[in-house]
Amino acid sequence: MRIIKIGISLFSLLVLTSCNNEEEITPYRGKVKFETISVSSKLAGRINELYVAEGDEVQKGDTLAFIDIPEINAKMMQAEGAIMAARGHFNMANAGATKEQLSQIEGKLDAAKAELEFAQESYSRLNNMYRDSLVTRQRLDEVKMKLQMARAQVAALEAKREEAGKSVRTEQLAQARGQLDRARGAKEEVLTAFSEMYLIAPANMTIETISLEEGELLSPGYALVNGYKRNSLYFRFTINESRIYDFERGSELVMINPYTKEEITGRITYIKQLPQYAEITSTAPLYDLAESVYELKVIPTSNTTGKTYYTNATILIKD
Template sequence: MKTIKIGISLINLLVLASCNNEEAITPYRGKVKFETISVSSKLAGRINKLYVAEGEDVQKGDTLAFLDIPEINAKMIQADGAMKAARGQLDMANAGATAEQLLQIEGQLNAAKAELQFASESYSRLDNMFRDSLVTRQKLDEVNMKLQMARAQVAALEARRREAGKSARSEQLDQAQGQLDRARGAKEEMLIASDEMYLIAPANMTIETISLREGELLGPGYALFNGYKKNSLYFRFTVNESRIYDFKQGGELVIINPYTKEEITGKLTYIKQLPQYADITSTAPLYDLSESVYELKVIPTSDISGSTFYNNASILLKE
């Protein structure tokens, strides 16, 4: 009977001891974290090809996927056509009239001069006849009007010939240049948009999830790839307000991996109060629920190149 009582007492002592140890580390139980990265597209398109799989490590600049965006090709053709048309307008404005146009204007001017010569001679004859009272004043005025019209026609064609020999007005040149610049801008926009057909890794990262499959439609801004940035490991702890004064930003802490028993030194980079509804990392919080909760972010300072950590795995803070 005494033996049984002694055994029960030993068991109780062991249970109490384990509870005391658990209580000592439970308030500072946290999680392994990595900085997350999402890769999305600015434009809508159908996924033509996926070049990576979930769990794969990629390097910055690697092509992750190719999107089929037919609208880009169509708009590129439109932009090329607009550039050709605008460049032609600018060249024509700079060069002025062509040789054929100048020849046509010269022919019209010669014809107008011939009409002017005929009108001038007719007016001279009728003026003499009017002086001899052979024609009426009305007939002379009609011929004089035709003479003035012929002179105006010749003057207009001469002005047109002078203008055709020069380049266009500065306002016309500016307008043609503006159209060309606008066409160039549209083409540059399409070239930039064409780059969106390829989704590129923004950093060295591990692909965690791929939200769509080949052949499916990807909307603008929708994250196709989600993953973790390499070399971005940190540890997240939550501490209640009654214990937060035990920590100081910039201070050094010791982290324990409960599975490998490895100890790691780290630096407390920030202390941030969490909203009342925020989640905590401790599975058995030992504090009053009315207390505020603070988040601690700890960056490892010791060499962890030979260590293995998994996202959201439990980690302990040594007291």
Template sequence: MKLHKNILFYLFTLLLLSACNSNETITYNRGKVKFETIAISSKIAGRIDKILITEGQIVKKGDTLAFLDIPEINAKMMQANGSVIAAKGMLNMASNGATSNQLKQINSKINASKAQLDFAQKSYNRLKNMYKDSLISLQQFDEVKMKLNMAKAQVSALNAKLNEVNKSVRTEKLDQAKGQLKRALGAKEEILTAAKEKYIIAPANMSIETISLQEGELLTPGYALFNGYKTNSVFFRFTIPESKIYNFEVGKKITLLNPYTKEEFNAKITSIKQLAQYANITSTAPLYDLSESIYELKVIANSNISKQKFYLNSTILIK
């Protein structure tokens, strides 16, 4: 009986030792695979008309990801086109001066005023002689003289207006017309830019991870409709306690190992920064003192790894 107990004890001990030896040792050299993230949103609000991709899909830079329905764009475009037409008309009118009909009207007024002036001059000459012979009073003579001066002033004013028309429009009116045209063209360009926002375009080669809204829902400005990762933007993140951080430095070359594919490649530490106390730790166990500061190593491959496959947050080791 005692022999049986000893045999069972030895078997249990061997099994325990075997299990312990099979566990992979946890070290500070364990990190995670990361990718540069991208969030895609719109500058203006619109209702989602069509989504052309699915989650997990790989897209290229410039691909159309979705269409937005923005009915206000069409109404504003009509207003902008109307403003441009009106501004061009004002500029043409200012540049060309008076029309032929306007010139005819001015010349007709000048002819009528000259006829009145001629009549006033003749009346003045007759009454002047009569006043000398004391046949009329001074009051009557002054009235005729005043009518003559008024006729002369009217003819002079109409000639000045005709001269201004013949010299085209005043410079300030022409500048004003040009300014209104530029303002109208600027408003139209703004509408054209806003119209481009109807198309949600991929800003880079990327993998679409999440789609936050569905067709028919309203997309507000700045809200991320698509979230994903840039392809070929892989880097590696390690968290190191302060007791070990002096073993590393920016620019140091290291060798990384994919523990699952057994592939090795050269890499370089590009940055070291302190993490906040509540930051995520990439180690699989808290192998640091709670009073220690924690630092992040950002590591980028300095050799071609395009043929290797990596998954977000999978484990990577420093050899």
């Protein structure tokens, strides 16, 4: 009989304890959050040196790591060579023909004029002979054709001499300028890649994790440094649909830290529906699986200076 009484007493104690726990459970349980920042590289390289450690606080613009990318030096030499060649071609095109080129054209023109003079004399002589019926009409036409070809040759060389005396055609100059611009663009691309060798902090942040160590290979887009942006504190609550109508975007809330009993006020900045697999901040048994779940983002409006908050720590909405 005594054993039965002891069993009943223990059962009653468990029931009372369970009831007390249920009274402590609130449907408005949230988490402390900070805006996260991930820093990665656009290019693959080996981590040569890390300048920060986990837990460090850095300022915007601080160097976090140096990535060794050997290909950049070779590409820079190629870009410099391309610019030098393109600039030389552009200067030559802009200046026009050289004295040597003009001298060669003049020599060809003198030879063509001599051939034209000879063709004119030959045509005059055969024309007189044709009148005396000493040569055929076909023979005269052949000489006449050579005369026309000589005249065309002289005209072409005179036009070439005139063009060489000026700058090159607009199209050629534009082509040379385009090649120079393309070479300069290639150099700018290399300079941009060169800047990627240094990973820079994009904002004032606290370093949470460093995913690789010195000597390891960093892939493009892989986050080397993860952290939290300072002064970006907010609170995240998940509310089921039967209770969501108690809240309104822009309204003020009073929250409390269940461990320090410190109170803080905040404003709801957005309310959005979450997918079924989303992270739930409140106690799971308080939710009906058939209900939709919504997220509240609350920005603190009271002064948080000097107060300590840890990411994913519990925060409650005060009734």
